[in-house]
Amino acid sequence: MEGVEDKVYNIEIQRSDNxxxxxxxRYNAxxxxxxxSEPGDEFEDVQDVIVIYISEFDMFGAGKTVYHVENVIRETGNLVxxxxxSVYVNTEVADDSLISDLMQCFLKTDFKDDKFxxxxxxxxELKHGE
Structure with missing residues (x-):
């Protein structure tokens, strides 16, 4: 999905932990x-890729709903x-944050929430063709 500022967004939903x-x-990105990209493209013209990976489990096990992953230089802590x-989001952790509340809604068969x-x-519309 093309985004703003010449970014590409990839949203993937993973139900199983296999x-x-x-x-x-990394592979998908x-x-x-x-x-x-095209052969001969300049590296500065390579589009940014933002991967949003939604799962039903806390794959990092740290009790967070959202994990933002970026490259960091170990020696300095500076971002590269x-x-x-990569943004990993899960439905397992319910921490009362807005994103957690949204993820909990996706687990329901009848999605209706005044917050969203x-x-x-x-x-x-999608479920009932309205």
Whole structure:
């Protein structure tokens, strides 16, 4: 999905815990980069890729709903902007944050929540053809 500022967003939903999810994200981001590039493209023209990986389990086990993963230089703690950001979101941890509340709604068969009226409306349209 094309985003703003020449970024590409990849949203993936994973229900089962049967693979190396971090490497799966890396592989998919690499594939997107290759597919969006042409031979001879300048490296500064390579589009940024933001992967949003939604799972039903806390794959890092730290009790967070959201994990933002970026490259960091160990020795300095400085971020390296290589154009890839991975965001891991899960439905397992319910911490009363807005994103956690939204993820909990996705677990329901009948999605309706006053906090998320646009999402509720769209889900109703998709489920009931309205």
């Amino acid at each position: 693979c190396n999810h971090v490497k799966r994200v 690499s594939t997107i980069t290759i597919n969006k 902007n290589d154009g890839l950001m 009226p646009n999402v509720s409306r769209r889900m109703k």
